Amino acid sequence: MTAPHTPPHKASAHHSWAAPQPPYAAVPPGADEGGPGLQRELTEAASVAVVLTVLGALLGLLWGQLAPRVPLVADDKAVFLKEIEGEQAIGADGTFILFALGFGLVSAVAVFLWRRRGGLPLVVGLALGALLASVVAWRLGLLIGPGDDVVARAKEAGPGVAFDAPLKLSSLGALLAWPIAALAVHLGLTALFGPRDPEFADGPYHAWPTEPGEAHPYPYPPEQGTQGTQGSRTD
Template sequence: MTAPHTPSHKHSADHSRTAPPSYGGAPSVPEEEDGPGLQTELIQAALVAVVLTVSGALFGLLWGKLAPRVPLVADDKAVFLKEIEGEQAIGADGTFILLALGFGLVSGAAVFLWRRRGGIPLVVGLALGGLLASVVAWRLGLLLGPGDDVVARAKEAGPGVAFDAPLKLNAIGALLAWPIAGLAVHLGLTALFGPRDPEFAVGPYHALNEEPGRNHPYPPEPGTRTE
Protein backbone atom coordinates (compact mmCIF):
# COMPACT_ATOMS: atom_id res chain seq x y z
CA MET A 1 0.00 0.00 0.00
CA THR A 2 1.17 3.48 -0.75
CA ALA A 3 0.23 6.84 0.63
CA PRO A 4 -2.63 8.75 -0.95
CA HIS A 5 -1.48 10.49 -4.06
CA THR A 6 -2.60 14.08 -4.25
CA PRO A 7 -1.52 15.95 -7.35
CA SER A 8 -0.04 19.34 -6.68
CA HIS A 9 -1.83 22.52 -7.71
CA LYS A 10 0.98 23.29 -10.14
CA HIS A 11 0.69 19.89 -11.79
CA SER A 12 -3.07 20.27 -12.18
CA ALA A 13 -2.72 23.71 -13.71
CA ASP A 14 -0.06 22.52 -16.12
CA HIS A 15 -2.17 19.51 -17.06
CA SER A 16 -5.21 21.68 -17.78
CA ARG A 17 -3.17 23.81 -20.14
CA THR A 18 -1.71 20.82 -21.97
CA ALA A 19 -3.19 19.99 -25.37
CA PRO A 20 -4.95 16.61 -25.63
CA PRO A 21 -2.41 13.88 -26.32
CA SER A 22 -2.22 12.25 -29.70
CA TYR A 23 -3.12 8.59 -30.15
CA GLY A 24 -0.40 6.07 -30.82
CA GLY A 25 2.34 8.69 -30.55
CA ALA A 26 1.27 10.23 -33.88
CA PRO A 27 1.34 14.02 -34.04
CA SER A 28 -1.99 15.70 -33.76
CA VAL A 29 -3.43 16.74 -37.12
CA PRO A 30 -4.65 20.33 -37.37
CA GLU A 31 -8.21 20.77 -38.37
CA GLU A 32 -8.75 21.27 -42.08
CA GLU A 33 -9.65 24.76 -43.04
CA ASP A 34 -13.34 25.25 -43.53
CA GLY A 35 -14.74 25.93 -46.96
CA PRO A 36 -15.84 29.35 -48.15
CA GLY A 37 -19.29 28.96 -46.59
CA LEU A 38 -22.68 28.10 -48.06
CA GLN A 39 -23.53 31.67 -49.02
CA THR A 40 -20.25 32.13 -50.88
CA GLU A 41 -20.65 28.78 -52.63
CA LEU A 42 -24.15 29.73 -53.79
CA ILE A 43 -22.86 33.03 -55.17
CA GLN A 44 -20.05 31.25 -57.00
CA ALA A 45 -22.49 28.67 -58.40
CA ALA A 46 -24.81 31.43 -59.65
CA LEU A 47 -21.85 33.21 -61.25
CA VAL A 48 -20.82 30.02 -63.06
CA ALA A 49 -24.37 29.47 -64.31
CA VAL A 50 -24.65 33.05 -65.61
CA VAL A 51 -21.27 32.99 -67.37
CA LEU A 52 -22.01 29.68 -69.07
CA THR A 53 -25.47 30.83 -70.13
CA VAL A 54 -24.00 33.93 -71.77
CA SER A 55 -21.36 31.83 -73.52
CA GLY A 56 -24.20 29.93 -75.17
CA ALA A 57 -24.46 32.85 -77.59
CA LEU A 58 -21.04 31.98 -79.01
CA PHE A 59 -22.12 28.36 -79.23
CA GLY A 60 -25.21 29.38 -81.20
CA LEU A 61 -23.20 31.51 -83.60
CA LEU A 62 -20.82 28.64 -84.31
CA TRP A 63 -23.63 26.15 -84.77
CA GLY A 64 -25.53 28.43 -87.15
CA LYS A 65 -22.38 28.92 -89.21
CA LEU A 66 -20.96 25.38 -89.22
CA ALA A 67 -24.11 23.26 -89.43
CA PRO A 68 -24.71 21.84 -92.93
CA ARG A 69 -27.74 23.12 -94.82
CA VAL A 70 -30.58 20.98 -96.13
CA PRO A 71 -31.33 21.97 -99.77
CA LEU A 72 -34.98 22.21 -100.82
CA VAL A 73 -36.55 22.70 -104.23
CA ALA A 74 -40.11 23.66 -105.17
CA ASP A 75 -42.42 23.43 -108.11
CA ASP A 76 -45.83 24.93 -108.68
CA LYS A 77 -47.50 22.56 -106.20
CA ALA A 78 -45.15 21.58 -103.35
CA VAL A 79 -41.69 21.78 -101.81
CA PHE A 80 -39.37 18.75 -101.94
CA LEU A 81 -35.98 17.71 -100.68
CA LYS A 82 -33.42 18.18 -103.41
CA GLU A 83 -31.40 15.21 -102.15
CA ILE A 84 -33.68 12.51 -100.77
CA GLU A 85 -30.79 10.52 -99.33
CA GLY A 86 -28.92 13.54 -98.02
CA GLU A 87 -27.51 13.48 -94.49
CA GLN A 88 -27.46 17.22 -93.87
CA ALA A 89 -30.20 17.03 -91.23
CA ILE A 90 -28.24 14.45 -89.24
CA GLY A 91 -25.11 16.56 -89.74
CA ALA A 92 -26.79 19.54 -88.07
CA ASP A 93 -27.46 17.47 -84.95
CA GLY A 94 -23.95 16.03 -85.01
CA THR A 95 -22.41 19.49 -85.29
CA PHE A 96 -24.44 20.66 -82.31
CA ILE A 97 -23.36 17.69 -80.20
CA LEU A 98 -19.68 18.05 -81.07
CA LEU A 99 -19.70 21.75 -80.26
CA ALA A 100 -21.54 21.07 -77.01
CA LEU A 101 -18.98 18.45 -75.97
CA GLY A 102 -16.15 20.87 -76.69
CA PHE A 103 -17.77 23.67 -74.69
CA GLY A 104 -18.51 21.24 -71.86
CA LEU A 105 -14.90 20.08 -71.72
CA VAL A 106 -13.58 23.63 -71.57
CA SER A 107 -16.13 24.82 -69.02
CA GLY A 108 -15.60 21.83 -66.71
CA ALA A 109 -11.82 22.31 -66.72
CA ALA A 110 -12.14 26.08 -66.23
CA VAL A 111 -14.45 25.71 -63.23
CA PHE A 112 -12.08 23.17 -61.65
CA LEU A 113 -9.05 25.43 -62.12
CA TRP A 114 -11.00 28.32 -60.60
CA ARG A 115 -12.31 26.43 -57.55
CA ARG A 116 -10.43 23.21 -56.86
CA ARG A 117 -12.39 22.50 -53.69
CA GLY A 118 -15.58 21.83 -55.65
CA GLY A 119 -18.86 21.42 -53.77
CA ILE A 120 -22.45 20.55 -54.55
CA PRO A 121 -23.60 24.13 -55.33
CA LEU A 122 -20.73 24.58 -57.80
CA VAL A 123 -21.53 21.30 -59.56
CA VAL A 124 -25.21 22.25 -59.78
CA GLY A 125 -24.27 25.65 -61.21
CA LEU A 126 -22.05 23.97 -63.79
CA ALA A 127 -24.79 21.57 -64.89
CA LEU A 128 -27.53 24.21 -64.94
CA GLY A 129 -25.35 26.71 -66.79
CA GLY A 130 -24.44 24.15 -69.44
CA LEU A 131 -28.10 23.26 -69.99
CA LEU A 132 -29.21 26.90 -70.24
CA ALA A 133 -26.30 27.65 -72.60
CA SER A 134 -27.40 24.80 -74.87
CA VAL A 135 -30.96 26.17 -74.96
CA VAL A 136 -29.64 29.65 -75.80
CA ALA A 137 -27.46 28.21 -78.58
CA TRP A 138 -30.37 26.21 -79.98
CA ARG A 139 -32.78 29.14 -80.13
CA LEU A 140 -30.15 31.58 -81.40
CA GLY A 141 -29.09 29.18 -84.14
CA LEU A 142 -32.69 28.94 -85.31
CA LEU A 143 -33.01 32.73 -85.39
CA LEU A 144 -29.79 33.23 -87.33
CA GLY A 145 -30.50 30.44 -89.79
CA PRO A 146 -32.82 30.46 -92.79
CA GLY A 147 -36.36 31.67 -92.13
CA ASP A 148 -39.18 29.34 -91.15
CA ASP A 149 -41.56 30.53 -93.89
CA VAL A 150 -40.69 27.88 -96.44
CA VAL A 151 -43.52 28.78 -98.82
CA ALA A 152 -42.49 32.42 -99.05
CA ARG A 153 -38.87 31.51 -99.61
CA ALA A 154 -39.84 28.95 -102.28
CA LYS A 155 -41.78 31.62 -104.16
CA GLU A 156 -38.83 33.97 -103.81
CA ALA A 157 -36.39 31.38 -105.16
CA GLY A 158 -38.66 30.30 -108.02
CA PRO A 159 -39.56 26.85 -109.39
CA GLY A 160 -36.68 24.39 -109.63
CA VAL A 161 -34.24 26.65 -107.76
CA ALA A 162 -32.69 25.18 -104.61
CA PHE A 163 -32.82 27.05 -101.31
CA ASP A 164 -31.86 26.18 -97.72
CA ALA A 165 -34.32 24.63 -95.32
CA PRO A 166 -34.70 26.10 -91.82
CA LEU A 167 -32.08 24.93 -89.33
CA LYS A 168 -33.52 22.37 -86.92
CA LEU A 169 -32.34 20.31 -83.97
CA ASN A 170 -34.07 16.97 -84.39
CA ALA A 171 -32.44 15.27 -81.38
CA ILE A 172 -33.59 17.34 -78.39
CA GLY A 173 -31.46 15.13 -76.15
CA ALA A 174 -28.42 16.87 -77.64
CA LEU A 175 -29.14 19.71 -75.17
CA LEU A 176 -27.71 17.46 -72.43
CA ALA A 177 -24.33 17.02 -74.12
CA TRP A 178 -22.80 20.18 -72.61
CA PRO A 179 -23.84 19.58 -68.96
CA ILE A 180 -22.88 15.91 -69.10
CA ALA A 181 -19.45 16.66 -70.58
CA GLY A 182 -18.85 19.49 -68.12
CA LEU A 183 -19.75 17.38 -65.09
CA ALA A 184 -17.67 14.42 -66.30
CA VAL A 185 -14.56 16.57 -66.79
CA HIS A 186 -15.00 18.47 -63.52
CA LEU A 187 -15.62 15.36 -61.41
CA GLY A 188 -12.74 13.52 -63.07
CA LEU A 189 -10.28 16.35 -62.40
CA THR A 190 -11.53 16.68 -58.83
CA ALA A 191 -11.01 12.97 -58.22
CA LEU A 192 -7.48 13.06 -59.66
CA PHE A 193 -6.15 16.42 -58.50
CA GLY A 194 -8.56 17.66 -55.85
CA PRO A 195 -7.63 18.15 -52.15
CA ARG A 196 -7.32 15.02 -50.03
CA ASP A 197 -8.57 14.46 -46.48
CA PRO A 198 -5.80 14.26 -43.85
CA GLU A 199 -4.81 10.81 -42.64
CA PHE A 200 -3.80 9.96 -39.07
CA ALA A 201 -3.07 6.78 -37.14
CA VAL A 202 -4.88 5.73 -33.95
CA GLY A 203 -2.75 3.84 -31.44
CA PRO A 204 -3.61 1.75 -28.35
CA TYR A 205 -5.71 3.20 -25.55
CA HIS A 206 -2.88 3.19 -23.00
CA ALA A 207 -1.00 5.72 -25.12
CA LEU A 208 -3.18 8.40 -23.51
CA ASN A 209 -0.95 8.25 -20.43
CA GLU A 210 1.48 11.13 -20.53
CA GLU A 211 3.67 9.88 -17.67
CA PRO A 212 5.81 6.83 -18.46
CA GLY A 213 5.61 3.91 -16.08
CA ARG A 214 1.99 4.40 -15.06
CA ASN A 215 -0.81 1.97 -15.84
CA HIS A 216 -3.71 4.38 -15.58
CA PRO A 217 -4.74 6.54 -18.54
CA TYR A 218 -5.52 9.51 -16.27
CA PRO A 219 -4.14 10.70 -12.92
CA PRO A 220 -6.06 9.27 -9.93
CA GLU A 221 -8.56 11.44 -8.12
CA PRO A 222 -7.36 13.10 -4.91
CA GLY A 223 -7.81 10.88 -1.84
CA THR A 224 -7.77 7.55 -3.70
CA ARG A 225 -5.29 4.78 -3.07
CA THR A 226 -3.31 2.96 -5.70
CA GLU A 227 -1.60 -0.35 -5.43
Protein backbone atom coordinates (compact mmCIF):
# COMPACT_ATOMS: atom_id res chain seq x y z
CA MET A 1 0.00 0.00 0.00
CA THR A 2 1.31 3.42 -0.96
CA ALA A 3 0.80 6.46 1.27
CA PRO A 4 -0.58 9.58 -0.48
CA HIS A 5 1.75 12.40 -1.22
CA THR A 6 1.79 15.02 1.44
CA PRO A 7 1.16 18.58 0.16
CA PRO A 8 4.08 20.98 0.12
CA HIS A 9 4.46 22.73 3.41
CA LYS A 10 4.39 26.51 3.61
CA ALA A 11 7.47 28.41 4.62
CA SER A 12 7.06 30.00 8.00
CA ALA A 13 7.72 33.63 8.66
CA HIS A 14 11.09 32.82 10.15
CA HIS A 15 12.10 29.95 7.86
CA SER A 16 15.75 29.65 6.94
CA TRP A 17 14.73 29.71 3.27
CA ALA A 18 13.41 33.21 3.62
CA ALA A 19 14.34 35.97 1.19
CA PRO A 20 17.87 37.34 0.94
CA GLN A 21 18.99 40.23 3.01
CA PRO A 22 19.79 43.22 0.77
CA PRO A 23 23.47 44.23 0.92
CA TYR A 24 22.68 47.71 2.20
CA ALA A 25 19.90 48.55 4.59
CA ALA A 26 17.76 51.48 3.63
CA VAL A 27 18.44 54.59 5.69
CA PRO A 28 15.63 57.08 6.11
CA PRO A 29 16.33 60.54 4.70
CA GLY A 30 18.13 62.72 7.21
CA ALA A 31 19.07 59.79 9.44
CA ASP A 32 22.52 59.75 11.00
CA GLU A 33 24.62 56.90 9.61
CA GLY A 34 27.05 56.87 12.54
CA GLY A 35 29.34 59.64 11.31
CA PRO A 36 29.26 63.40 11.63
CA GLY A 37 26.86 65.28 9.43
CA LEU A 38 27.99 67.28 6.43
CA GLN A 39 27.76 70.57 8.29
CA ARG A 40 29.92 69.25 11.10
CA GLU A 41 32.49 67.87 8.64
CA LEU A 42 32.70 71.22 6.86
CA THR A 43 33.13 73.01 10.20
CA GLU A 44 35.92 70.66 11.21
CA ALA A 45 37.64 71.06 7.84
CA ALA A 46 37.48 74.86 8.13
CA SER A 47 38.89 74.67 11.66
CA VAL A 48 41.81 72.55 10.47
CA ALA A 49 42.54 74.98 7.63
CA VAL A 50 42.50 77.99 9.95
CA VAL A 51 44.73 76.38 12.59
CA LEU A 52 47.28 75.26 10.02
CA THR A 53 47.33 78.71 8.41
CA VAL A 54 48.16 80.24 11.78
CA LEU A 55 50.90 77.64 12.33
CA GLY A 56 52.46 78.84 9.08
CA ALA A 57 53.70 81.87 11.01
CA LEU A 58 55.83 79.58 13.16
CA LEU A 59 57.39 78.01 10.09
CA GLY A 60 58.07 81.48 8.71
CA LEU A 61 59.83 82.54 11.91
CA LEU A 62 62.01 79.45 11.91
CA TRP A 63 62.89 79.77 8.25
CA GLY A 64 63.60 83.49 8.48
CA GLN A 65 65.95 83.00 11.41
CA LEU A 66 67.70 79.73 10.52
CA ALA A 67 67.96 79.77 6.73
CA PRO A 68 71.52 80.15 5.39
CA ARG A 69 72.44 83.65 4.28
CA VAL A 70 73.95 84.54 0.91
CA PRO A 71 76.88 86.97 1.45
CA LEU A 72 77.26 89.90 -0.94
CA VAL A 73 79.98 92.54 -1.38
CA ALA A 74 79.87 95.84 -3.23
CA ASP A 75 82.32 98.25 -4.76
CA ASP A 76 81.76 101.69 -6.21
CA LYS A 77 79.98 100.29 -9.28
CA ALA A 78 78.12 97.06 -8.53
CA VAL A 79 77.19 94.33 -6.05
CA PHE A 80 78.73 90.84 -6.31
CA LEU A 81 78.45 87.45 -4.68
CA LYS A 82 81.21 87.05 -2.14
CA GLU A 83 81.36 83.29 -2.75
CA ILE A 84 80.60 82.41 -6.35
CA GLU A 85 80.54 78.67 -5.60
CA GLY A 86 78.51 79.08 -2.44
CA GLU A 87 75.41 76.92 -1.88
CA GLN A 88 73.60 79.19 0.54
CA ALA A 89 70.82 79.93 -1.95
CA ILE A 90 70.07 76.24 -2.34
CA GLY A 91 70.36 75.85 1.42
CA ALA A 92 67.55 78.38 1.93
CA ASP A 93 65.21 76.24 -0.18
CA GLY A 94 66.35 73.06 1.53
CA THR A 95 65.79 74.53 4.98
CA PHE A 96 62.27 75.58 4.07
CA ILE A 97 61.47 72.13 2.63
CA LEU A 98 62.84 70.28 5.66
CA PHE A 99 60.86 72.41 8.09
CA ALA A 100 57.73 72.07 5.92
CA LEU A 101 58.04 68.29 5.83
CA GLY A 102 58.30 68.20 9.61
CA PHE A 103 55.26 70.43 9.99
CA GLY A 104 53.38 68.26 7.52
CA LEU A 105 54.14 65.13 9.53
CA VAL A 106 53.09 66.68 12.83
CA SER A 107 49.91 68.26 11.45
CA ALA A 108 48.80 65.01 9.77
CA VAL A 109 49.28 63.02 12.97
CA ALA A 110 47.45 65.64 15.01
CA VAL A 111 44.48 65.76 12.62
CA PHE A 112 44.26 61.96 12.52
CA LEU A 113 44.31 61.66 16.30
CA TRP A 114 41.65 64.35 16.53
CA ARG A 115 39.34 62.82 13.93
CA ARG A 116 40.06 59.23 12.95
CA ARG A 117 37.19 59.03 10.49
CA GLY A 118 38.91 61.02 7.76
CA GLY A 119 36.53 62.03 4.99
CA LEU A 120 36.84 64.24 1.95
CA PRO A 121 36.08 67.59 3.66
CA LEU A 122 38.70 66.95 6.33
CA VAL A 123 41.33 65.97 3.74
CA VAL A 124 40.57 69.07 1.66
CA GLY A 125 40.82 71.24 4.78
CA LEU A 126 44.15 69.66 5.63
CA ALA A 127 45.57 70.20 2.15
CA LEU A 128 44.25 73.75 1.80
CA GLY A 129 45.39 74.74 5.28
CA ALA A 130 48.87 73.34 4.68
CA LEU A 131 49.18 75.24 1.39
CA LEU A 132 48.02 78.51 2.95
CA ALA A 133 50.41 77.93 5.85
CA SER A 134 53.30 77.52 3.42
CA VAL A 135 52.43 80.79 1.70
CA VAL A 136 52.21 82.57 5.06
CA ALA A 137 55.58 81.12 6.10
CA TRP A 138 57.17 82.18 2.82
CA ARG A 139 55.95 85.77 3.00
CA LEU A 140 56.71 86.13 6.71
CA GLY A 141 60.23 84.77 6.22
CA LEU A 142 60.87 87.38 3.56
CA LEU A 143 59.70 90.11 5.93
CA ILE A 144 61.86 89.14 8.88
CA GLY A 145 64.87 88.24 6.75
CA PRO A 146 67.40 90.68 5.32
CA GLY A 147 65.83 93.63 3.52
CA ASP A 148 65.38 93.52 -0.24
CA ASP A 149 66.84 97.01 -0.87
CA VAL A 150 70.30 95.77 -1.89
CA VAL A 151 71.60 99.16 -2.98
CA ALA A 152 70.75 100.85 0.29
CA ARG A 153 72.27 98.05 2.31
CA ALA A 154 75.42 98.04 0.18
CA LYS A 155 75.88 101.76 0.82
CA GLU A 156 75.28 101.18 4.52
CA ALA A 157 77.85 98.37 4.68
CA GLY A 158 80.47 100.18 2.62
CA PRO A 159 82.77 98.98 -0.21
CA GLY A 160 84.28 95.55 0.29
CA VAL A 161 82.20 94.78 3.40
CA ALA A 162 80.02 91.65 3.21
CA PHE A 163 76.31 91.85 3.91
CA ASP A 164 73.44 89.37 3.58
CA ALA A 165 71.39 89.08 0.43
CA PRO A 166 67.59 89.12 0.67
CA LEU A 167 66.08 85.80 1.67
CA LYS A 168 64.11 84.10 -1.11
CA LEU A 169 62.85 80.78 -2.41
CA SER A 170 64.54 79.83 -5.64
CA SER A 171 61.74 77.37 -6.45
CA LEU A 172 58.12 77.98 -5.46
CA GLY A 173 57.57 74.24 -5.66
CA ALA A 174 58.89 74.17 -2.08
CA LEU A 175 55.48 75.50 -1.04
CA LEU A 176 54.01 72.07 -1.84
CA ALA A 177 56.21 70.21 0.63
CA TRP A 178 53.87 70.72 3.59
CA PRO A 179 50.62 69.76 1.76
CA ILE A 180 52.18 66.68 0.14
CA ALA A 181 53.69 65.45 3.40
CA ALA A 182 50.46 66.06 5.32
CA LEU A 183 48.29 64.23 2.79
CA ALA A 184 50.69 61.29 2.46
CA VAL A 185 51.01 60.75 6.21
CA HIS A 186 47.29 61.21 6.85
CA LEU A 187 46.41 58.76 4.08
CA GLY A 188 48.82 56.18 5.49
CA LEU A 189 47.50 56.54 9.04
CA THR A 190 43.91 56.28 7.84
CA ALA A 191 44.68 53.15 5.83
CA LEU A 192 46.49 51.47 8.72
CA PHE A 193 44.55 52.56 11.78
CA GLY A 194 41.31 54.08 10.49
CA PRO A 195 37.87 52.50 11.03
CA ARG A 196 37.03 49.57 8.80
CA ASP A 197 33.88 49.20 6.71
CA PRO A 198 31.33 46.72 8.15
CA GLU A 199 31.62 43.20 6.79
CA PHE A 200 28.48 41.48 5.57
CA ALA A 201 27.62 37.88 6.31
CA ASP A 202 28.83 35.26 3.86
CA GLY A 203 26.36 33.79 1.40
CA PRO A 204 23.75 35.43 -0.77
CA TYR A 205 20.68 34.40 1.24
CA HIS A 206 19.72 35.36 4.77
CA ALA A 207 16.59 35.32 6.84
CA TRP A 208 14.07 38.03 6.07
CA PRO A 209 11.52 38.37 8.88
CA THR A 210 7.94 39.04 7.80
CA GLU A 211 4.55 39.08 9.42
CA PRO A 212 2.44 35.91 9.18
CA GLY A 213 0.69 35.80 5.82
CA GLU A 214 2.85 38.59 4.33
CA ALA A 215 4.59 37.88 1.02
CA HIS A 216 8.35 37.89 0.99
CA PRO A 217 9.90 40.84 -0.90
CA TYR A 218 12.35 38.49 -2.67
CA PRO A 219 11.79 35.05 -4.20
CA TYR A 220 13.17 31.90 -2.66
CA PRO A 221 16.47 30.53 -3.93
CA PRO A 222 15.75 28.14 -6.82
CA GLU A 223 17.97 25.43 -5.44
CA GLN A 224 16.35 25.70 -2.01
CA GLY A 225 12.73 26.17 -3.03
CA THR A 226 9.90 24.44 -1.23
CA GLN A 227 9.41 20.87 -2.35
CA GLY A 228 6.90 18.20 -1.56
CA THR A 229 7.78 15.39 0.75
CA GLN A 230 7.36 11.87 -0.62
CA GLY A 231 5.67 9.42 1.68
CA SER A 232 7.29 6.14 2.52
CA ARG A 233 6.13 2.86 1.00
CA THR A 234 4.71 0.48 3.54
CA ASP A 235 3.46 -2.98 3.32
